[in-house]
Amino acid sequence: xxxxxxxxxxxxxxxxxxxxxxxxxxxxxxxxxxxxxxxxxxxxxxxxxxxxxxxxxxxxxxxxxxxxxxxxxxxxxxxxxxxxxxxxxxxxxxxxxxxxxxxxxxxxxxxxxxxxxxxxxxxxxxxxxxxxxxxxxxxxxxxxxxxxxxxxxxxxxxxxxxxxxxxxxxxxxxxxxxxxxxxxxxxxxxxxxxxxxxxxxxxxxxxxxxxxxxxxxxxxxxxxxxxxxxxxxxxxxxxxxxxxxxxxxxxxxxxxxxxxxxxxxxxxxxxxxxxxxxxxxxxxxxxxxxxxxxxxxxxxxxxxxxxxxxxxxxxxxxxxxxxxxxxxxxxxxxxxxxxxxxxxxxxxxxxxxxxxxxxxxxxxxxxxxxxxxxxxxxxxxxxxxxxxxxxxxxxxxxxxxxxxxxxxxxx
Amino acid sequence: xxxxxxxxxxxxxxxxxxxxxxxxxxxxxxxxxxxxxxxxxxxxxxxxxxxxxxxxxxxxxxxxxxxxxxxxxxxxxxxxxxxxxxxxxxxxxxxxxxxxxxxxxxxxxxxxxxxxxxx
Numbered sequence: 001x002x003x004x005x006x007x008x009x010x011x012x013x014x015x016x017x018x019x020x021x022x023x024x025x026x027x028x029x030x031x032x033x034x035x036x037x038x039x040x041x042x043x044x045x046x047x048x049x050x051x052x053x054x055x056x057x058x059x060x061x062x063x064x065x066x067x068x069x070x071x072x073x074x075x076x077x078x079x080x081x082x083x084x085x086x087x088x089x090x091x092x093x094x095x096x097x098x099x100x101x102x103x104x105x106x107x108x109x110x111x112x113x114x115x116x117x118x119x120x121x122x123x124x125x126x127x128x129x130x131x132x133x134x135x136x137x138x139x140x141x142x143x144x145x146x147x148x149x150x151x152x153x154x155x156x157x158x159x160x161x162x163x164x165x166x167x168x169x170x171x172x173x174x175x176x177x178x179x180x181x182x183x184x185x186x187x188x189x190x191x192x193x194x195x196x197x198x199x200x201x202x203x204x205x206x207x208x209x210x211x212x213x214x215x216x217x218x219x220x221x222x223x224x225x226x227x228x229x230x231x232x233x234x235x236x237x238x239x240x241x242x243x244x245x246x247x248x249x250x251x252x253x254x255x256x257x258x259x260x261x262x263x264x265x266x267x268x269x270x271x272x273x274x275x276x277x278x279x280x281x282x283x284x285x286x287x288x289x290x291x292x293x294x295x296x297x298x299x300x301x302x303x304x305x306x307x308x309x310x311x312x313x314x315x316x317x318x319x320x321x322x323x324x325x326x327x328x329x330x331x332x333x334x335x336x337x338x339x340x341x342x343x344x345x346x347x348x349x350x351x352x353x354x355x356x357x358x359x360x361x362x363x364x365x366x367x368x369x370x371x372x373x374x375x376x377x378x379x380x381x382x383x384x385x386x387x388x389x390x391x392x393x394x395x396x397x398x399x400x401x402x403x404x405x406x407x408x409x410x411x
Numbered sequence: 412x413x414x415x416x417x418x419x420x421x422x423x424x425x426x427x428x429x430x431x432x433x434x435x436x437x438x439x440x441x442x443x444x445x446x447x448x449x450x451x452x453x454x455x456x457x458x459x460x461x462x463x464x465x466x467x468x469x470x471x472x473x474x475x476x477x478x479x480x481x482x483x484x485x486x487x488x489x490x491x492x493x494x495x496x497x498x499x500x501x502x503x504x505x506x507x508x509x510x511x512x513x514x515x516x517x518x519x520x521x522x523x524x525x526x527x528x529x530x
Contacts, residue, residue, distance in 0.1 A: 058462035061488040129415070132425045139437075146439040146502075152488045160493060161439065184415070192412060 073302035081298035094158035109303035158284025199254035203350035217305020222255035326360030446520035457491035
C-alpha cells in the first residue's frame with residue numbers, strides 16, 4: 001500500500017484519542033486515508049493460557065476480568081460452556097438473575113459508549129450527561145451484586161446472590177428515571193444538528209460488507225443485518241422474553257448511535273419482564289469440582305456484539321483449552337474497511353464507533369525455533385496467510401466458500 | 412440541549428465531595444476481608460479457590476490457625492467467603508486501602524493474643 005505520493009504516520013500505541021494501546025499505521029494522501037495497518041498485541045495478557053493453569057472456579061474470576069465493561073458477558077459465556085460440558089441443570093431463577101444483570105450491563109455499556117462518542121466528536125456536554133446517568137445503573141449493579149464493575153455474580157451451576165423484593169423495586173425505580181433520560185438522548189441523537197452532521201456518512205459499512213467482514217452487534221445491526229444471539233440462539237431466560245432487535249439503515253456511525261440508544265429502550269422492557277416473570281426457587285445447584293471430559297462452544301450477545309467462548313475439558317479440575325473470541329476481534333476487520341478513503345479527522349470516532357476493547361482482542365503469536373534458540377513474533381498478515389495455507393494443505397479451499405458466500409449475499 | 416443546560420445552572424454538582432462526604436457502601440459489598448481465627452477449622456478451601464493466591468492459612472498449633480491476606484493481590488471477588496464452610500471469612504465495607512508502603516498491605520489475623528491484626 002506504500003508508494004511515493006503517500007505519507008505514512010503511526011497513530012498509537014500511545015495516543016490521546018485512544019484510551020488503550022493499539023497501533024494504527026495510516027497511509028495518507030493529503031487528508032485522505034489510503035490504507036490502515038492495525039497492529040494488535042500491545043495489551044496481550046495471555047488470559048487463555050492462564051485459564052489452563054487454574055481451576056474452573058478460579059477461571060471464572062479471571063475470565064470476568066478480560067474486560068471491565070462486558071465482565072458479566074464473558075463470565076456468563078464461559079460458564080454456559082462449562083455447564084453444558086458438566087450437564088448441569090441451572091435453576092430457572094438463576095437464569096433470570098443472569099438475564100437481569102446482563103441487561104443492566106448493556107445499559108451501562110451503551111451509556112458509556114454514548115459518552116465516549118460525544119467526547120470523540122468534541123461534544124463533552126453529552127459525555128457529562130451520559131456518564132452522570134450511567135451512575136444510576138452502576139449503583140444498581142453495586143446494590144445487586146456487591147460491586148460496580150466486576151460483578152462476580154456467576155458461579156458454576158447458578159448465581160451467588162439472590163434478589164429481594166426491595167431490590168427489585170429499586171431497580172424498577174431506577175429504570176423509570178433512566179427511561180426518561182434515554183428518551184431525551186434519542187431526541188438529542190436524532191434531532192441535534194451537530195451530532196447528525198458530524199456522524200452522518202462517517203465510517204460507512206454497507207450491508208454486503210458487514211456480512212462479508214463478519215461484523216457483529218450494533219456495528220452489524222446499524223448496517224441492517226438483523227442478527228442477535230439473544231433471539232437467534234437464546235440463552236439464559238431470553239427464550240421467555242419478548243423484545244425486538246433494533247436495526248438501522250444508515251450504515252454509518254450515526255446509525256450505530258441510533259441502534260445503541262434504541263437498544264436501551266428494549267433493555268428496559270426486558271428488565272421489566274424479567275422482574276415480573278422471575279420464578280421463585282433455588283438460585284444455584286452444587287457443581288462438581290472436576291468437570292467431565294468434553295467440549296462446548298457458547299455464544300452470548302455482549303453489548304458490543306457476539307461473544308464466543310470455546311472450552312475443552314479433560315476430566316480434571318482445570319480446563320484443557322479456553323478460547324475467547326471477543327466482539328472487537330470480529331469487528332476490527334470492518335474498521336479497516338470503514339476507514340479506507342475517509343478523512344483522518346474521522347478516525348477516532350470511526351474506531352470508537354465499534355466500541356473497541358483492545359485488551360479483549362489482543363492476540364500474539366510467537367514462533368520458537370528450538371535449534372536456533374530464537375523467538376519470533378509473527379505479524380497479523382503472516383498469520384493470516386499461514387492459516388490459509390494450513391487449511392489448503394488439509395484440502396479446505398476458502399475460494400470456493402467465498403464464492404458461494406458472495407452469491408448468497410447477492411441472491 | 413439549551414433547556415437542559417439552563418436547568419442545571421442552579422443545581423448542585425452531580426459529584427460527591429469525596430473526602431468530606433463518604434459514600435455508603437451497599438449491603439453485601441465486597442471490601443477488605445476479615446478473618447475469625449476461632450471459627451477456622453483449617454480446611455484450606457479458601458486457599459484452594461482463591462484465583463490470585465492472596466490468602467494463606469498457617470497452622471500455629473492444634474486447632475489454632477492464622478490467615479495471611481495480601482490485600483494488594485486480592486481481587487475482592489469474595490469466593491473465599493463463599494467457599495468457607497464455617498463462615499470464618501467475611502467481606503467488610505472497608506474500601507480505603509490505599510497505602511504508600513506495600514508491606515502494610517499484608518495483613519495477618521492471628522488467634523492469640525486476641526485478634527492481633529497487624530496493620
